């Protein structure tokens with residue numbers, strides 16, 4: 334008979350870190366052996382199982398977590414399949430008497446985890462879940478009438494006023510290993526990396542997935558971008574935003590850690606920058622609240638009148654947008670940055686999304702799907718909230734009639750053209766004046782810059798003015814039909 338106490342299963346999900354991990358801290362406090370597990374459960378996630386770029390990230394993040402766990406003499410057990418079945422099997426294999434995890438908030442996760450908790454409890458197996466990923470969980474934030482907030486400023490005021498996130502938890506001192514480890518699938522068997530061609534080659538130059546990578550990025554941001562954040566966060570040509578979104582999505586760093594780090598650096602980076610950054614973390618919280626209270630938010634217009642919107646089917650337009658060949662330089666730069674690095678600056682996400690929805694009048698869900706597959710930070714709450722915000726169909730959204738002008742947006746937010754020149758190098762030699770409107774350059778200027786419009790770089794696939802009027806007319810038809 335074994336003399337060691339039964340193990341606890343620690344189920345890692347979107348919390349791939351050892352520091353400030355409440356489920357891990359609670360499991361280690363019990364003084365029992367801990368079996369860390371990650372389960373790739375595509376079946377429960379259905380159409381929202383991680384897209385290609387997220388899978389690349391996940392592979393490297395799991396590798397990093399396994400390395401960190403080995404330093405404690407522990408391991409990361411990998412499994413693939415329905416989480417409930419895999420956990421049952423692990424309980425049988427190890428004699429575990431408890432399962433601990435940190436909560437996720439996608440509708441399918443909430444449903445799955447609720448059923449699992451009930452089933453474990455019915456069998457006298459302890460099931461405990463914790464908050465590791467939000468400053469305030471959605472069900473704790475309501476307005477005076479007890480309803481969810483629909484306007485960001487009121488939501489954030491309420492969260493910010495009542496907020497006491499406390500100190501982040503340290504990594505555990507020790508992780509007791511079980512007497513026998515259960516069988517693990519190998520990381521390679523999960524097949525998370527791209528095959529041939531390896532479209533993620535460019536990702537490696539930009540990202541270091543894992544807890545240490547997240548921490549390094551935070552330090553880099555506090556040293557530089559944070560000091561310019563309030564005014565500079567709209568500049569895609571400058572490194573003024575944190576680039577923490579994929580680390581946050583995979584839980585390699587927590588919002589509570591960010592909150593504490595910003596507070597410590599407040600004097601150095603300045604109050605305005607600190608508060609602006611925290612309010613962006615607030616937008617993340619707001620998106621999670623929307624998805625929690627409106628579980629169809631990723632699939633359905635929040636404002637039902639948009640169900641009647643006359644979206645166009647335009648396969649060629651969609652393809653040109655995806656490939657960064659619309660003929661509008663700032664749009665093409667953004668879409669190419671996305672393809673090459675798995676990430677795109679927030680201002681350019683708004684410009685490219687607006688172009689798809691308003692200039693091409695293609696349903697926002699087509700863009701949402703493309704981002705889902707190509708973003709390393711693809712996040713159901715933030716992605717759907719971003720798309721519905723731009724479409725005008727969301728809560729507290731930008732009105733549909735506010736149509737981003739891709740020419741002036743490029744000129745305003747990339748004034749020296751560094752961003753466009755980096756991602757659309759075939760336009761690099763154009764003078765600034767024409768960089769966002771190459772079709773206005775005369776033949777001699779184009780020739781001097783080595784550009785043959787329609788050959789080396791596309792002509793605009795739609796005329797800005799005509800497309801704008803078409804979108805406004807379509808929107809007007811919605812109002813008239815109401």
Ligand code: FAD
Pocket residue numbers: 566574575576577578579581582613614616617618620677678679680682683686704708710711712713715716717719720723
């Ligand atoms: P920073 O400016 O450094 O902000 C810090 C953190 O705050 C971010 O990492 C992010 O977690 C959060 N944040 C910042 N801006 C927003 C915002 N507008 N909404 C919600 N959270 C925000 N963000 C995702 O994390 N995943 C997505 O799938 C996603 N899809 C988007 C799609 C569209 C169409 C749009 C317009 C925005 C989307 N965003 C998404 C929000 C935003 O663009 C990114 O979070 C941000 O660009 C990430 O860069 P950063 O980490 O440098 O941000």
